[in-house]
Amino acid sequence: MNEFIGWCKARGYKFDGLEITCPPGNCGNGIYSTTTFRAGRPIITLPEYDMINSALVVDLPFYRKKMAKFTEKLKPMEILTMFFCFEDFETSAWSPYLKVLPKEFDTPAFKGIDYDVNTLPLSIRKFWVDQKKEISEISEKVGDHYEVRKKIVFQLRRLFPELTHDKILWAWHVVNTRCIFVENEEHDNVDNSDGDTIAVIPYVDMLNHDPQKYQGVAIHEKRNGRYVVQAKRQIMEGEQVFVCYGAHDNARLLVEYGFTLPNNLGAKVLIPQEVLLTLAKIAGIAVTREHEMVLEEVGLPSHLYATDEGPSWSLRTNVRVMLLEHWQMANGRWKKIIYSHDPIDEEVDQKIDEKLEIMLKELRNGVVEKTKKMPKDVQWMWEEQVKVCDVAIESFGTNDSSQKPRSPVEKGEDKEKGSEE
Numbered sequence: 001m002n003e004f005i006g007w008c009k010a011r012g013y014k015f016d017g018l019e020i021t022c023p024p025g026n027c028g029n030g031i032y033s034t035t036t037f038r039a040g041r042p043i044i045t046l047p048e049y050d051m052i053n054s055a056l057v058v059d060l061p062f063y064r065k066k067m068a069k070f071t072e073k074l075k076p077m078e079i080l081t082m083f084f085c086f087e088d089f090e091t092s093a094w095s096p097y098l099k100v101l102p103k104e105f106d107t108p109a110f111k112g113i114d115y116d117v118n119t120l121p122l123s124i125r126k127f128w129v130d131q132k133k134e135i136s137e138i139s140e141k142v143g144d145h146y147e148v149r150k151k152i153v154f155q156l157r158r159l160f161p162e163l164t165h166d167k168i169l170w171a172w173h174v175v176n177t178r179c180i181f182v183e184n185e186e187h188d189n190v191d192n193s194d195g196d197t198i199a200v201i202p203y204v205d206m207l208n209h210d211p212q213k214y215q216g217v218a219i220h221e222k223r224n225g226r227y228v229v230q231a232k233r234q235i236m237e238g239e240q241v242f243v244c245y246g247a248h249d250n251a252r253l254l255v256e257y258g259f260t261l262p263n264n265l266g267a268k269v270l271i272p273q274e275v276l277l278t279l280a281k282i283a284g285i286a287v288t289r290e291h292e293m294v295l296e297e298v299g300l301p302s303h304l305y306a307t308d309e310g311p312s313w314s315l316r317t318n319v320r321v322m323l324l325e326h327w328q329m330a331n332g333r334w335k336k337i338i339y340s341h342d343p344i345d346e347e348v349d350q351k352i353d354e355k356l357e358i359m360l361k362e363l364r365n366g367v368v369e370k371t372k373k374m375p376k377d378v379q380w381m382w383e384e385q386v387k388v389c390d391v392a393i394e395s396f397g398t399n400d401s402s403q404k405p406r407s408p409v410e411k412g413e414d415k416e417k418g419s420e421e
């Protein structure tokens, strides 16, 4: 670690009052404060040219030469993965940094765990599919298959015999678990058709995630040519400095970063429109095609979030829409009602509560039933969803679990109704 710290200082990084140590638990290294920082003070600064982004890599002579062999341009994720595949731990200019990177990761992809997508909660499903696709696409392009396709096996094998699927998987994880959102300039040799917004930033990438406690916010100060992490509130001596990687639930944290958080407020339950409609019907709301069309036009999500004190405004509004009378919807009259700033009529408000409570209990029971049927290794993801439902239900203040309506699954009416599916 000392070699890395010296390397950073020699490159102009500033991080007085911080030290990298291993926090308790299994989270690798973290950054701790050895002094008190006032809110607004920069705690880490480094020159922007030290951000490892696609432009930096493709302009390095080694990679420029290497990429000249390809007929197509690579995307930013592929370029950064390639960089971590090929940099030599001993001879690279980044050697002290490469040596402090984790050797392995606790993500399902790294451990070779392949979830059946149909057993995952909706909140993580698309992300899991996209991640698998991205890893296999990268390993095809940079690895064996790509070489076969391009008939340059011989040259690449001769130049880079160490390039294996395992190496690519490791390099991809380095990028995916450590990259930060930045707005990179366009570069002629980069395929930025899907954007170019990632960079791996040494030292800054030692910051761990805590969405509740985080004190560090990162800013690319283009005008000053530097990258800065600032204290967004006072940081006390001895505290671990955290940033927030995003409002992710635990399934997402595990799949993307290989860890979970106790009491994660990023937990959420996605309620797609067809499930909302089913729940509404169970709660006795007479939903017509007209209601469905208005719901589509309003376009609000019906999700439940662990951070919400009760069902969100958008979920309540969707229920409100479904309670509209035919005459209230005719000729676009619903817009005046739904978008009005006037307080909602107390009677309507009570009706929304009453219906929502039934709907959410039904949803909860459906998720509980689903949880029981899921393989053991993903049950905890569903249990987290049950907890989110519980918090929302508790907000109604009745909290009488014996009164929970039986789910359609229990009643044997419709296997999928009332579940998150």
Ligand SMILES: C[S@@+](CC[C@H](N)C(=O)[O-])C[C@H]1O[C@@H](n2cnc3c(N)ncnc32)[C@H](O)[C@@H]1O
Pocket (backbone or CB within 6 Å): 026, 027, 028, 029, 030, 101, 102, 177, 178, 205, 206, 207, 208, 209, 210, 256, 257, 258, 259, 260, 261
């Ligand atoms: C950007 S790196 C942070 C530095 C990292 N701990 C290291 O030793 O290099 C992200 C990785 O740190 C770990 N991590 C970050 N926040 C964590 C937390 N709150 N709990 C456990 N592990 C965490 C995970 O392994 C994640 O993939």
